[in-house]
Amino acid sequence: MTIHGLLSIIAGLLLAPLLQGIVxxxxxxxxxxxxxxxLQQYRDIARLLRKGAVFSGTTTWIFRLAPSITLACVLVxxxxxxxxxxxxxxxxxxxxxxxAYALGLARFLTVAAALDTGSSFEGMGASREVFYSALAxxxxxxxxxxxxxxxxxTSLASILQGAGVAGxxxxxxxxxxxxxxxxxxxxxxxxxxPFDDPNTHLxxxxxxxxxxxxxSGPDFALVxxxxxxxxxxxxVLFASLAVSPLGLSGFALLGALTAAVLxxxxxxxxxxxxxxxxxxxxAPLLLAGACALSILAFILASxxxx
Amino acid sequence: xxPALLALSILTFAASxxxxxxxxxxxRAASRLGPATAVAGCxxxxxxxxxxxxxxxxxxxxxxxxxxxxxxxxxxxxLSALFAIPVLIVSALAAIYSRGYLRHxxxxxxxxxxxxxxxxxxxxxxxxxxxxxxxxxxxxxxEVMALASFLLVMFDAHxxxxxxxxxxxxxxxxxxxxxxxxxxxxxxxxxSLEFDRLALPAAFPAGIAFVLAFVGFGTKAGFVPLHVWLxxxxxxxxxxxxxxxxxxxxxxxxxxxxxxxxxxxxxPAWWGWVLLAAGVxxxxxxxxxxxxxxxxxxxxxxxxxxxxxxxxxxxxxGLLGISLGIPAMAFLGFAGGLxxxxxxxxxxxxxxxxAGSVLERTGTRDIDHLGGLSKRMPxxxxxxxxxxxxxxGLPPFNGFLSELLIYLAAFAGLSATAARVPAGSTAGLxxxxxxxxxxxxxxxxxxxxxxxxxxxxxRTPHAAGAREVDASMRTPMIILAAACLCIGLAGPAAAxxxxxxxxxxxxxxxxxxxTGTAHDALGALSAASVAxxxxxxxxxxxxAARSAILRNRRTSTAPTWGCGFASPAPSMQYTASSFADPxxxxxxxxxxxxxxxxxxxxxxxxxxxxxxxxPDVYQEKLYKPVFxxxxxxxxxxxxxxxxxxxLYVLYIAAALFALLLWKL
Numbered sequence: 011m012t013i014h015g016l017l018s019i020i021a022g023l024l025l026a027p028l029l030q031g032i033v034x035x036x037x038x039x040x041x042x043x044x045x046x047x048x049l050q051q052y053r054d055i056a057r058l059l060r061k062g063a064v065f066s067g068t069t070t071w072i073f074r075l076a077p078s079i080t081l082a083c084v085l086v087x088x089x090x091x092x093x094x095x096x097x098x099x100x101x102x103x104x105x106x107x108x109x110a111y112a113l114g115l116a117r118f119l120t121v122a123a124a125l126d127t128g129s130s131f132e133g134m135g136a137s138r139e140v141f142y143s144a145l146a147x148x149x150x151x152x153x154x155x156x157x158x159x160x161x162x163x164t165s166l167a168s169i170l171q172g173a174g175v176a177g178x179x180x181x182x183x184x185x186x187x188x189x190x191x192x193x194x195x196x197x198x199x200x201x202x203x204p205f206d207d208p209n210t211h212l213x214x215x216x217x218x219x220x221x222x223x224x225x226s227g228p229d230f231a232l233v234x235x236x237x238x239x240x241x242x243x244x245x246v247l248f249a250s251l252a253v254s255p256l257g258l259s260g261f262a263l264l265g266a267l268t269a270a271v272l273x274x275x276x277x278x279x280x281x282x283x284x285x286x287x288x289x290x291x292x293a294p295l296l297l298a299g300a301c302a303l304s305i306l307a308f309i310l311a312s313x314x315x316x
Numbered sequence: 317x318x319p320a321l322l323a324l325s326i327l328t329f330a331a332s333x334x335x336x337x338x339x340x341x342x343x344r345a346a347s348r349l350g351p352a353t354a355v356a357g358c359x360x361x362x363x364x365x366x367x368x369x370x371x372x373x374x375x376x377x378x379x380x381x382x383x384x385x386x387x388x389x390x391x392x393x394x395l396s397a398l399f400a401i402p403v404l405i406v407s408a409l410a411a412i413y414s415r416g417y418l419r420h421x422x423x424x425x426x427x428x429x430x431x432x433x434x435x436x437x438x439x440x441x442x443x444x445x446x447x448x449x450x451x452x453x454x455x456x457x458x459e460v461m462a463l464a465s466f467l468l469v470m471f472d473a474h475x476x477x478x479x480x481x482x483x484x485x486x487x488x489x490x491x492x493x494x495x496x497x498x499x500x501x502x503x504x505x506x507x508s509l510e511f512d513r514l515a516l517p518a519a520f521p522a523g524i525a526f527v528l529a530f531v532g533f534g535t536k537a538g539f540v541p542l543h544v545w546l547x548x549x550x551x552x553x554x555x556x557x558x559x560x561x562x563x564x565x566x567x568x569x570x571x572x573x574x575x576x577x578x579x580x581x582x583x584p585a586w587w588g589w590v591l592l593a594a595g596v597x598x599x600x601x602x603x604x605x606x607x608x609x610x611x612x613x614x615x616x617x618x619x620x621x622x623x624x625x626x627x628x629x630x631x632x633x634g635l636l637g638i639s640l641g642i643p644a645m646a647f648l649g650f651a652g653g654l655x656x657x658x659x660x661x662x663x664x665x666x667x668x669x670x671a672g673s674v675l676e677r678t679g680t681r682d683i684d685h686l687g688g689l690s691k692r693m694p695x696x697x698x699x700x701x702x703x704x705x706x707x708x709g710l711p712p713f714n715g716f717l718s719e720l721l722i723y724l725a726a727f728a729g730l731s732a733t734a735a736r737v738p739a740g741s742t743a744g745l746x747x748x749x750x751x752x753x754x755x756x757x758x759x760x761x762x763x764x765x766x767x768x769x770x771x772x773x774x775r776t777p778h779a780a781g782a783r784e785v786d787a788s789m790r791t792p793m794i795i796l797a798a799a800c801l802c803i804g805l806a807g808p809a810a811a812x813x814x815x816x817x818x819x820x821x822x823x824x825x826x827x828x829x830x831t832g833t834a835h836d837a838l839g840a841l842s843a844a845s846v847a848x849x850x851x852x853x854x855x856x857x858x859x860a861a862r863s864a865i866l867r868n869r870r871t872s873t874a875p876t877w878g879c880g881f882a883s884p885a886p887s888m889q890y891t892a893s894s895f896a897d898p899x900x901x902x903x904x905x906x907x908x909x910x911x912x913x914x915x916x917x918x919x920x921x922x923x924x925x926x927x928x929x930x931p932d933v934y935q936e937k938l939y940k941p942v943f944x945x946x947x948x949x950x951x952x953x954x955x956x957x958x959x960x961x962x963l964y965v966l967y968i969a970a971a972l973f974a975l976l977l978w979k980l
């Protein structure tokens with residue numbers, strides 16, 4: 011592994027909580043507030059790590075084990091994805107599936123931990139989580155299939171690097187559509203507006219936050235850090251597509267990519283400040299729309315490449 | 317050597333069945349001898365199959381037989397071995413499991429001797445199907461398998477629902493057999509029914525033979541819309557038998573389809589499209605129907621339809637790869653489909669055993685009446701959770717490897733750079749999108765099933781009073797759960813096993829793949845296993861660190877946060893029906909959920925009622941009208957069915973006489 015790949019992983023590990031801070035600061039600016047410090051999430055995590063824990067009497071070992079496995083899955087996803095745009099020959103054929111399915115394992119355990127508490131609210135959040143992600147999965151994987159079609163590669167590295175300048179010239183429209191689709195998936199998978207409002211304090215309306223209502227102490231620190239890393243992972247996917255037409259390489263690419271990831275936080279914050287959370291019945295339509303965009307992109311890519 | 321082992325295996329099954337049937341008066345001996353003979357019968361076959369895969373090469377033997385159209389031929393090649401191993405291992409484990417499971421029936425004074433007789437015949441029949449090298453022998457095995465499993469489904473025949481399920485199964489399986497008979501009649505036109513002599517008559521349209529094979533074997537496998545018997549028969553059978561039927565028996569349909577498609581010669585593209593379309597349809601319809609169920613075993617039965625769909629996607633991509641000239645897609649599609657055959661056998665029999673343990677201990681299959689079992693049945697719970705994650709295709713378990721291979725086949729079609737075959741990329745898109753949707757929905761379904769049954773608080777006294785099952789039921793589940801993990805971590809070892817099998821299938825279709833590209837792609841399996849191990853190691857170290865932090869801290873126990881509500885009750889937990897409702901509602905066009913709601917009325921409402929059920933759309937809208945029409949049309953024949961034995965004998969005599977005249 012080269013220094014670029016290593017740095018991309020370290021950047022993810024260190025800067026992921028900052029990305030959350032940027033989202034929150036953007037929202038504060040839109041609302042005319044000063045807002046929490048950019049580094050607030052680091053403090054939150056440190057504070058949680060210093061605490062004891064309260065466990066529900068209903069829970070079993072699954073509830074105690076789930077945050078650790080979830081974090082491990084997201085870490086593996088980060089290691090698979092983060093070096094892919096900058097490191098030649100990284101990964102293996104079909105590593106995009108490892109990315110999707112490792113996050114699937116994380117989801118399975120988060121949902122199981124939520125159901126382990128026996129709370130009806132957490133059950134409700136779990137139900138919505140699996141509902142949204144079942145629809146986000148085709149949008150994500152069909153999007154990756156489009157990139158594979160354009161670049162002719164099968165590993166994430168060859169897919170993301172192969173969709174460079176030449177790819178944008180020949181199938182730019184398709185790549186742009188995939189970018190939109192990836193962004194919608196990012197919002198759904200990370201429980202952002204319009205799918206979920208992370209600020210809400212009414213248990214009935216939440217998705218991700220309600221699933222972890224009963225987590226506390228170091229376990230909740232793992233959950234919080236895992237959620238930040240997951241947002242980072244999806245932002246890398248979106249950002250690497252966004253910077254690919256610049257045709258950069260080496261440290262310039264790494265720098266541009268990191269900046270683009272952090273700017274994705276600004277976009278997410280802007281969306282969150284200017285849009286309302288959509289009703290539960292309408293959110294699936296947005297995801298179905300993302301699937302449709304991915305499929306349309308595929309048709310365009312096939313049309314222009316053949 | 318290998319044919320002798322196979323013959324020993326089949327003869328053990330065949331000889332012990334009548335002995336067991338005679339032990340009706342001596343249930344204690346039957347309950348010991350039954351599982352012992354089943355396991356003893358499986359062992360020589362397993363040895364033979366492992367020897368074949370380990371490089372002994374194909375072997376066959378023929379004995380003369382006083383029946384026309386060839387000899388008593390059995391044999392084993394890589395493909396047979398790959399199917400025979402799960403068939404025999406699952407049969408042996410399910411026999412051990414059933415010994416414990418049937419104790420309940422024995423304590424009610426019912427004899428299990430017939431059960432074990434039919435069980436041995438079922439195992440023997442399945443083995444015969446995989447090793448027969450003569451179409452008549454194949455058909456014999458096929459019918460023994462079908463009838464023995466029918467009689468096993470009818471084990472609880474005092475329940476009218478079980479009888480109904482049994483009859484649906486019997487009719488369905490014989491519709492399939494009829495098609496297979498037609499196929500053999502065409503292929504055996506030259507007089508010999510030996511497999512190596514079977515061929516299509518000159519200028520005969522191969523498409524007709526393909527359709528016969530697809531319907532005949534597809535009925536056993538359970539492709540939508542030929543699946544309607546599956547969600548009826550599998551839940552009705554005793555759970556050990558459900559494990560065998562759902563885990564391995566339906567795979568004989570896949571085996572037969574592959575074996576006879578190879579005889580039909582080079583496949584045209586539309587065969588591949590039919591299989592791919594059937595696969596995607598079965599997968600999506602199967603998983604959506606499963607989501608809407610609240611009977612645990614019925615849910616699992618629908619998941620068999622889904623997984624057969626995934627297998628068919630793999631095989632469809634394989635066939636398309638051959639006909640479109642994309643060798644990597646052909647290789648990876650068959651590899652993924654065949655590996656999924658093995659994987660599904662492992663986790664589906666595990667899940668049915670888990671469901672059976674729950675049923676045995678709580679007396680109910682209704683998910684919404686359970687809950688909190690992970691504290692009461694920890695081993696069953698851990699095993700069921702393992703199976704659930706494996707069936708969702710999640711790393712580090714075995715399902716991930718086979719789904720990865722099928723995805724890779726789809727990607728090979730997408731990026732077929734040499735020819736830029738448009739059809740290949742369309743197939744790749746269909747498979748990718750279908751698999752992604754199926755995967756997401758399967759995760760929703762199994763978090764629902766596992767979460768509602770095993771987590772939270774018990775919803776009824778039955779669930780609250782449950783205890784762990786005994787060792788004879790636990791051990792097979794633990795072995796299968798360990799197998800899920802071991803296969804998942806054994807990616808590097810999977811490649812040399814599955815590679816030669818796929819090569820032999822491709823050679824059967826007259827297609828050779830350069831060992832370079834396709835075998836390289838199998839390297840992805842190794843990488844996936846390494847990543848799986850990394851997840852496990854990382855999780856263990858994070859958990860160790862977190863536990864070390866917590867060791868010096870104050871931890872306390874409190875009730876679950878009820879959002880301010882003072883006295884939450886177990887009945888307030890989210891139910892499985894509510895959990896699945898958003899998805900089932902969104903896909904209302906595919907699964908029709910019926911609601912019955914008696915609204916509370918008046919100032920002091922006395923009682924209200926709410927219930928849902930989800931009948932099979934295909935059965936309600938397709939089969940019921942057709943079969944009712946048949947019933948009306950054929951009711952005239954009732955005249956000749958009147959119960960007078962002497963006249964029946966006369967019919968037989970008349971038929972024989974007519975045959976004699978015809979042949980003279």
